Amino acid sequence: MSNVFYQERFQDRHNGPRAEEVQEMLAFLGVQSVDELIEQTVPHQIRLKKPLALPEALSEKAYLAKVKQLADKNKVFKSYIGQGYYDVTVPGVIQRNVLENPGWYTQYTPYQAEIAQGRLQALLNFQTAVADLTGLEIANASLLDEATAAAEAMFMLYSARKVKDANVFLVTPNVYPQTLDVLQTRATPFGIEIRVADLEDASLTEDVFAAFIQYPAADGSLTDYAGFTASAHAKNITICVAADLLSLTLLTPPGEWGADVVVGNSQRFGVPMGFGGPHAAFFATKDAYKRNIPGRIIGVTSDANGDYALRMALQTREQHIRRDKASSNICTAQALLAIMASFYAVYHGPQGIKNIATRINDLAKLLDHALQALGYTQTNASYFDTLRVVVGDQVGALKGEALNNELNFFYHEGIVGIAIDETTTFEDIQTIVKVFAKIKAKSLNDVDLHGLADQLSSSIPDALVRTSAYLTHPIFNSYHSESEMLRYIKSLESKDLSLCHSMIPLGSCTMKLNATTEMVPLTWAHFGGLHPFAPVDQTSGYMQLINELNDWLSEITGFAKMSFQPNSGAQGEYAGLMVIRAYHESRGESHRNICLIPASAHGTNPASASMAGLKVVVVKCDAFGNIDVADLRARAEEHAANLNSLMVTYPSTHGVFEESIIEICEIIHANGGQVYMDGANMNAQVGLTSPGFIGADVCHLNLHKTFCIPHGGGGPGMGPIGVVAHLVPFLPNHEVIEISGEQGISAVSAAPFGSASILTISYAYIAMMGADGLTAATKTAILNANYIKARLEGHYAVLYAGANGRCAHEMILDCRGFKNVGIEVADIAKRLMDYGFHAPTVSFPVAGTLMVEPTESESKAELDRFCDALIAIRAEIAAVEAGEADQKENVLKHAPHTAEVVTADEWNRAYSRQTAAYPLPYLKVNKFWPSVGRVNDSQGDRTLICSCPSIEEYAEA
Structure with a gap:
């Protein structure tokens, strides 16, 4: 055939071995073809009978043209909706050198600390900024989103409650609706009552174990809760606060007025809205809860040479170790976004961030005065950035005029909410005033904005004005020029091994190529600039992408429908089990609470089952690592009356295609249960078999594994779930944007489609690989x-x-x-x-x-x-x-060897420097040096330091 018909295939770039290499590998294995190897590996009875029905693969150029058309269908209006999401300015030095840099986004979770010191330092900076701004003693290195962080706080305080009969979580009515939705989901399996009531001393009854406050409130108003907090503490009731991190540069931090836990979202620190995510949530608390705090904690220790080093501390809290006794099932965090937020704090410094917050507050005050001058009533006497304007029956006219000017406000019962953000300008205020003036048959000329700007009064009560210092560490006061910031980012990047250096051969983690073309659209404004609660007619590009991705993944998995709300693999597990729970309840079988889990299961499996209110029964494995079918049958029959589900990973966590998997699914179904399949190993299924074909009822997909979303140093991830037809009605809904039916469980994440912006990556991968490419992969x-x-x-x-x-x-x-x-x-x-x-x-x-x-x-x-x-x-x-x-x-006991050790004047070891540093010839051409020697884990746990210490503090510790 003439070369005129030749078109380069993306799959040939994605798959590593060249054709001649494949033949050499096959010869080494003693087989004639790849298909012969597959016949020897994948059981015949689970093989798909026909190829995947997916669109023809696109070239990289054709894909970028298509996705540009999708992006252009999204309308990026100026968003003043607020409700926890705000437009931001991403500093170019951070966007180019972190978010768009594979040296940062292809790193793995920092379990190997010696080659992860850069991202560990960036995450320690994040913890320090959060602890400083919230006024609390310890913070973690990020959670998934604000709503799930609030749910984690509720469960931690419930587990640690002093009055064991207390089961009420008292919630102020003035919280974000998506947070209340997720709180309800998490509370249900444990019989926690979510009681929405005004927070006053009379509401602190004996059955309350904790109270939850939004600060500033969802409508933007400010209240002094110091007295209420003191009353609660006097009755052994703890206080959890969801706070706006940026506002805490101006407001008294909750830790100073008695909060026990402060959660929230760091999205305002330079992370795009992205139609809901990904964004790094934060969780700060008192030192007394350091062994209960969910998520990862970065701690300071020393290495084998006595030098400063960092590591993930207190890992014994993690679900991998504690399994069904864990207080959380968190596996993926939002490390890359936390790193971006930390660099934002470093780049701007304490004064720069305060200047941004002050400017937002000043523009809000200017708009307040201007609207009042037009004759409107603004109901927030105290506020940081959000106004509530009474428009009554004129709301329809105002909304129409706002849309004509490409403005989105928050509308509720004749009230218009307007949230000012970092990107708002004086000209934007003029546009807003013009819209409101027109409804009053007035014009912009009827308001003297310049005159009003010279006479602004405070909108923050004296009792709530921050007086304490924050971000005082030299790291936040040294890198404010772009040159210095660039070098600081690069200095940390150089300490970390990523896919830029070598393969990362982690089992069950699938560290595959994250192609540049897959990543490019992620930072386009038409994907990054959309608010998750934007009107649906402004999001048609996203909805087309999500619907097509739903169809493709349903075909790949053999399921009827996907839910994209879970924004991590472990959360996908939890969501899947909650869907099964709802299904059983709909059939009058809410008593079904037994979950069978093989002994080999991933640690998040039993933890997720526990979080869903299930009792875990362990199933044995045989000497070959397979599920012991006889034991499974015995356990299933023993618990048939109460069997809820089986959680199974396929291929198994032992790296084997178990021959009996179809029989295993049939045993569970015969005894009234549902089969939940962990999709961690989907990389070995795509195109050859599928969970639906095998007999599973639910499966989550780690899009950050099989479908090419990069790990980002420990997150972001996405864990959508696919389900069979009879479970579709129970897929997660959302309080703000309806995405499921009346039987749908309440939300598991803050945003309707989880971390929606990174779905563009998996969409690209499937679109460019096509059915043949995915199967070849x-x-x-x-x-x-x-x-x-x-x-x-x-x-x-x-x-x-x-x-x-x-x-x-x-x-x-x-x-x-x-x-x-x-x-x-x-x-x-x-x-x-x-x-x-x-x-x-x-x-x-x-x-x-x-x-x-x-x-x-x-x-x-x-x-x-x-x-x-x-x-x-x-x-x-x-x-x-x-x-x-x-x-x-x-040489093994002293590994790893740093350049400082190998080049030291003295060398008194029994092996040579050459053996230490260059044991194989290729290392002389391309050497990656660990930046620290072996870290001292036990010292880091004994002396827990989780924020940036001064030299004096570190030496003293």
Whole structure:
């Protein structure tokens, strides 16, 4: 065929191995074709009978043209809706060098601290800014959104309540409706009563364990709650406050008037609205709750050389360890967005942020005075940025005129809410005044805005004016020019290993290519600038994208419909279980509360089941890592009267396609339960099989894994759920924007479509790959994994395999035998850093093992480099086994090696500097240096420092 018909395929860029490399790998595996390998790996009975019915794959150029057309269908009006979402100015130095930089967005969660010091410092900066602004002692490194952060606070305070019979969470009526919606969802499984009532001493009855306050209130008004808080504390009732972080530069922080927990959203710190997300929520509390606080905490410690180092602290709180006893199921955070918010605070500094807040407040006051001059009543006597203007029966006319001028306000029963933001200008105030004037048959000339600007009075009561300092650490006072800020960002980036450096072979985490073309539309204003509660006729581009993505993912999964509201994988688990719960209740079977979970399950599975109010019953696995079908049948029959569901991961967490999966689903259905499938390993299913075809009823998809949303150093993620037809009516609804039917469960996230803006990434991936490309990606992932398995089998024991000796897309390397000579699996993980690699998943799902997943995006050359590194490390272990190296003083025990250590004047170790730093030839050409030596985990937990310490504070600790 003539080359005139040739068109480059995106799949050939996404999939790593070239055609000749594929043939070399197949020959090494002893098979003739990829399809022969697939026949040996994926059980015949679960194979799809026909190809995926998806649109023909687009080229990168054609895709960008299509998505531009979609973007242009969105109308980006000036948004004054507020309700927790505000337009922002993203500093260019942060947008270009963080949000659009794969050196930041392709990093993994910082479980390997020595090669994550940059993002750990940025997250510590975030914690410091939050603690300073809220006036509390400790903050975490972000949660999913404000509403779910409020729900986490409610549950933490409920678990820690002093009066154990108290079960009422008292909520002021003046809160964001989406927050109240999510609170109700989370409260239901635990019998917590959400009581909406005015907060006064009379409402502090004996059955109340905590009260919830919005500050400023949802309508923008300000109230002094110091007296109420004192009364509550006198009755052992705790106080949770949802606060606007930017307002706290001007308002007395809740920690100073007695709040026990402060939550909120850092979106105003330079993160676009994005039709609802992703945005980094914050959670700050008192030191007394440090072992109860949900999410990740970054802590200060030292490394093996005694130098300053950072790590994730108190990991024993996490659901991976505590499982169904965990107080939260949080896995993904919003690290990338927290990092952006922290850099915003660093770039502007305390005075710069206060200037922004003051300007917003001044413009709100100017608009207030102008509207009153036109004869309108503005009902907020005290406020930061939001006005409530009475228009009565003229609301229709005003709304029409506002839309004619491309303005969106918040409308409620004859009241117009107007929230001023960072992007508002004096000219914008003129436009708003002109609209309101026209309704009164007046004009802009009837108001002297310049004169009013010279006589503004305070809108914040003296008792609520902030007097305390914040952001006093030198980090927030040193990088205010763009040159200095650029260098600071780059200095942190250089400390972190990302996909820019090498493959990240983490099992169950699927660190695949995040293609540039997939990322480009993310920062377009027509996707980033939309408020999640914008009128539906302004969001048709988003809705077309979401509807098409729904159709594609439904086809891929074999389900009837998707819900895009869950904005993390663990939240998808929770949402799926709540949908199953609602289904059983609709059938008069609300007593069904038993959830069967295999012993090998991901840690979020039992935690999610617990959060959904279910009782976990563990099912055994056999010697080959498969679910013990006989035990499953026994447990299902034993609990048939109360069986709610089974949570199963497929392929299994052990990296195997279990032959009995269809039978497993049938057993659960026969005993009245539903099958929840964890989609963590969907990367091995797409195009070959599907959850719906296998027999699952619900499955969440980690879009940040299989469908190419990058990990961002620990988030953002998306965890949409797909369901079979009989569960569709129960998919999550939303209090503000109706997206489901009357039977839909209440919201699980703050925004109707979760972190909607990053759906553009997965949409791009599917559109450019098409059915053939997606299936080829799955086959390549399986090929790459089996190639690594074959290369390493003579050096490491591979713990589990399928019926024909093949693994799925990942495998488990058994390192437990090395403990006989004092080598732990953590030593291998740290030594891999010297070879320029991030460690595979350590000690999960089996302690003392490494779970390896290469993904389809890695070339044979990269796979070989990784295998060479592990084989070289095995030789180093062999030297210890043979007595050629000491069990305590060897290259693994001292790993990783920093440049400072290797180039020091003194070297008194039993191995050479060359062995430490350049054990293989490729490292002399391309060396990544860990920035710190091995961190001291126990010291960091014993002396918990979770905000930026001064040199003196660090030395004293």
